[in-house]
Amino acid sequence: MTAKRSGAQSKRSQRKSVSSQAEQAPRGEPPLSRERIVTTAVELLDAQGVDGLTMRRLADRLGSGVMSLYWHVDNKEDVLDLALDSVLAYRGPPQTVEPEDWRGEVVHVLEDWRASMLRHPWAAALLPRRALGPNTLSRLELLSKTLSGAGVADADLNVAIWSLWNHVMGATITRASFDLSEDDRAAAQQRLAHLDECYPTIERSRLLLDDDWDGAFREGLDFLLDGLALRR
Amino acid sequence: MTAKRSGAQSKRSQRKSVSSQAEQAPRGEPPLSRERIVTTAVELLDAQGVDGLTMRRLADRLGSGVMSLYWHVDNKEDVLDLALDSVLAYRGPPQTVEPEDWRGEVVHVLEDWRASMLRHPWAAALLPRRALGPNTLSRLELLSKTLSGAGVADADLNVAIWSLWNHVMGATITRASFDLSEDDRAAAQQRLAHLDECYPTIERSRLLLDDDWDGAFREGLDFLLDGLALRR
DNA sequence: GATTGTCTCGTACGCTGTACGAGACAATCT
DNA sequence: AGATTGTCTCGTACAGCGTACGAGACAATC
Numbered sequence: 001m002t003a004k005r006s007g008a009q010s011k012r013s014q015r016k017s018v019s020s021q022a023e024q025a026p027r028g029e030p031p032l033s034r035e036r037i038v039t040t041a042v043e044l045l046d047a048q049g050v051d052g053l054t055m056r057r058l059a060d061r062l063g064s065g066v067m068s069l070y071w072h073v074d075n076k077e078d079v080l081d082l083a084l085d086s087v088l089a090y091r092g093p094p095q096t097v098e099p100e101d102w103r104g105e106v107v108h109v110l111e112d113w114r115a116s117m118l119r120h121p122w123a124a125a126l127l128p129r130r131a132l133g134p135n136t137l138s139r140l141e142l143l144s145k146t147l148s149g150a151g152v153a154d155a156d157l158n159v160a161i162w163s164l165w166n167h168v169m170g171a172t173i174t175r176a177s178f179d180l181s182e183d184d185r186a187a188a189q190q191r192l193a194h195l196d197e198c199y200p201t202i203e204r205s206r207l208l209l210d211d212d213w214d215g216a217f218r219e220g221l222d223f224l225l226d227g228l229a230l231r232r
Numbered sequence: 233m234t235a236k237r238s239g240a241q242s243k244r245s246q247r248k249s250v251s252s253q254a255e256q257a258p259r260g261e262p263p264l265s266r267e268r269i270v271t272t273a274v275e276l277l278d279a280q281g282v283d284g285l286t287m288r289r290l291a292d293r294l295g296s297g298v299m300s301l302y303w304h305v306d307n308k309e310d311v312l313d314l315a316l317d318s319v320l321a322y323r324g325p326p327q328t329v330e331p332e333d334w335r336g337e338v339v340h341v342l343e344d345w346r347a348s349m350l351r352h353p354w355a356a357a358l359l360p361r362r363a364l365g366p367n368t369l370s371r372l373e374l375l376s377k378t379l380s381g382a383g384v385a386d387a388d389l390n391v392a393i394w395s396l397w398n399h400v401m402g403a404t405i406t407r408a409s410f411d412l413s414e415d416d417r418a419a420a421q422q423r424l425a426h427l428d429e430c431y432p433t434i435e436r437s438r439l440l441l442d443d444d445w446d447g448a449f450r451e452g453l454d455f456l457l458d459g460l461a462l463r464r
Numbered sequence: 465g466a467t468t469g470t471c472t473c474g475t476a477c478g479c480t481g482t483a484c485g486a487g488a489c490a491a492t493c494t
Numbered sequence: 495a496g497a498t499t500g501t502c503t504c505g506t507a508c509a510g511c512g513t514a515c516g517a518g519a520c521a522a523t524c
Contacts, residue, residue: 054481055480055481055482056481065504066505067482067503067504067506068504070483071501071503075482124360125361128356130412132409132440140431144433144437148433157437158438158448159447159451161437162439162448163448163452163456165402166398166399166402166403169402170399173401173405174401176361177364180361199369199370199373201376201377202369202373205380205390206390208364210390219391220392220398223392223460223463224455224456224459227455227460228459231455243470244471264472286511291473296473298474298513299474302513303470303471303472307513
């Protein structure tokens, strides 16, 4: 069980001193950079999914050689880490939220979180395999601060945060699973045809058929917040 | 966006008639079978993780040629589907649960679910990318039946089920992320060293440091069930 | 004896991530 | 001025991947 990424580092990050360098005029392609690589990676992921992202394709789209990427980036894992975190940046709440409305603020943070992930369906598949990035951490920080300010007891705080986080992540993953299986409608239809035999209760409640995901997310969140408010 | 798996099928599943075949005495290696492939795949996944599972390695471990696998199995995706679902089989509640204790039963189902996934950490990484298998569906069916029997209104039923499911899946994924980043303790320590600067509230609450995951899961579940009970 | 169905597997192909090292170019030093 | 150093690009090469293809082995059936 060795840590794969512990040793590797891009040459760039190994440099000891940073000397000034003349800026190149943007003739033809702009110069390669960590930022340009990440945004292009996100484009590619949006267009082709996780399996569609290849170092070669990424380089092609950037108009550079494959190995040039490795100057700016440790390896493919690094690209994926950066892409995932870049998509999770939070722009802050709108002004419509009054300061004492802690519930509204929490709901907004979480719905925005979920929306960010749904805009980039590949993000769900990436989540379980990487560590928490800075943007994720600052969202957690914000959540923590809001709840704490709302009077949630310290003893309940961490549990509350993780529960809310679980709600977002679980909802995202469920959604990803369903989008996936809707690709091949034929197989899905066939499976649902036999649902009533094997799974009568599920069938009756139309659990897998109704797809008001937004509403379910919001109402489930209310359950959670109600339970939380009881203990405030 | 074409469905990758719609066309592929193992040769075996295409056969039209099943004729009786003399059973081979288990001399040397037992004959290849779908079941043997799946259990060996799970062993390999447990030992080496998702990236460790290769068709070649799987065949080696089974003492067969690589391409022999493809008689029993469509492709690697198929193996992963089967491995994931096989790990999620549910053996039913113990006798200690009385019939009218719906909360206890729900808690047991969910804790067992989570435990199954934690026993096989690779399962979390696989989840977002495959459809719901039969074992998952029957767990959902059981959950649905329990809640419905406990008097949860039909209008709330689906929301409740998804919220509980979200809790399990989210918790599993969080845990997977953390186990991952604990592989390279060095990087984690370095990151945590700067936590108090960037994320003071998180630091104070020790959100990332305390790791009573079992307790947090259970207490979060209580929040959810409390909120649910309010509406019963 | 010929045919068919079941099952195994060697070879080969196109694709992947990336190690290595040769350069191009600018800034700096002597 | 020439030499050196640091920054950045990239062609080649390699091991490993999933799997298409088709040649067989063996038993059951006609």
